[in-house]
Amino acid sequence: xxxxxxxxxVRSLARPSLRLCPVSLxxxxxxxxxxxVHLPFSFVADSRRTxxxxxxxxxxxxxxxxxxxxLPPLTLETIKDRVLYVLKLYDKINPEKLQATSHFMKDLGxxxxxxxxxxxxxxxxxxxxxxxxxxEKLMTPEEIVHYIADKKDVYE
Amino acid sequence: xSRHSKLQKQVLALYRHFLRAGKDKPxxxxxxxxxxxxxxxxxxxxxxxxxxxxxxGQRQLQQLQDANTKQLGSFSRGSEPG
Numbered sequence: 001x002x003x004x005x006x007x008x009x010v011r012s013l014a015r016p017s018l019r020l021c022p023v024s025l026x027x028x029x030x031x032x033x034x035x036x037v038h039l040p041f042s043f044v045a046d047s048r049r050t051x052x053x054x055x056x057x058x059x060x061x062x063x064x065x066x067x068x069x070x071l072p073p074l075t076l077e078t079i080k081d082r083v084l085y086v087l088k089l090y091d092k093i094n095p096e097k098l099q100a101t102s103h104f105m106k107d108l109g110x111x112x113x114x115x116x117x118x119x120x121x122x123x124x125x126x127x128x129x130x131x132x133x134x135x136e137k138l139m140t141p142e143e144i145v146h147y148i149a150d151k152k153d154v155y156e
Numbered sequence: 157x158s159r160h161s162k163l164q165k166q167v168l169a170l171y172r173h174f175l176r177a178g179k180d181k182p183x184x185x186x187x188x189x190x191x192x193x194x195x196x197x198x199x200x201x202x203x204x205x206x207x208x209x210x211x212x213g214q215r216q217l218q219q220l221q222d223a224n225t226k227q228l229g230s231f232s233r234g235s236e237p238g
Contacts, residue, residue: 112160113192116168120175132169136160 074154079126080145086125087141090118100142115139122148163206170213177220183228184220 072078080100088095093108104110104118119135126148130138138144148154160168171192178184195209219225 111196112164112168113171113189113196116171117175120172132165132172136165136168 074149074152076145076149076154079148079152079154080141082125083122083141083144083148086121087118090121098141100145101140103140105139112136119144126152128152161200163203163210164200167206167210170210170217173217174213174220177217181220181225181227183230187228187230 084098084100087093087098092110092114097108102108104115105112110118115136115138119130119138122144123130128151130147134147138147171188174188174192175185178188198205200206
């Protein structure tokens, strides 16, 4: 039963998990008495069981493991999806005609002012500045994707 | 057309600064876009006109970036009877 599994986890990781699992204090208080009483387990364990078990797995790796917060890693696919998504939201572009290789000026009929707006939208989306000298050279979504991958060190 | 002239680059840089400055203040963006779109029609050879508009734009940008400028409104000719 699940109760027996939890009890086993507590016994095997009782000491090191003291520091790393502040959440499970209530759970441990429920676990310490004998397991014949199933009622407290059901309502405590259901919401916290998975979390506690996850934390128990983490503590088993080692006491020295750190956890950082960061955005999900960029891949070429996700960059391309985001670029195309932002372009589809732009009202001067027809979403059906948009492709990865469509040139802004020749295929989509935009002019340089629109291109400046598009590059600014990309800067807002990805959160970093693109200097003017390089921004005016980006004329297709493909080039934008390559430029961002170049700047963000994304390889495939 | 792939290479812009120096003046074109300056105009585009000005446009970029305008868009950045007008992002948080309501009412500026449509005006900025219309103004630039309207003036994009003048010929490339009419340098005096372009430079005049460029200097005017710089002064307006300074005004926009002033912290006291909050929003922009405009009057339009409505069809309701006076």
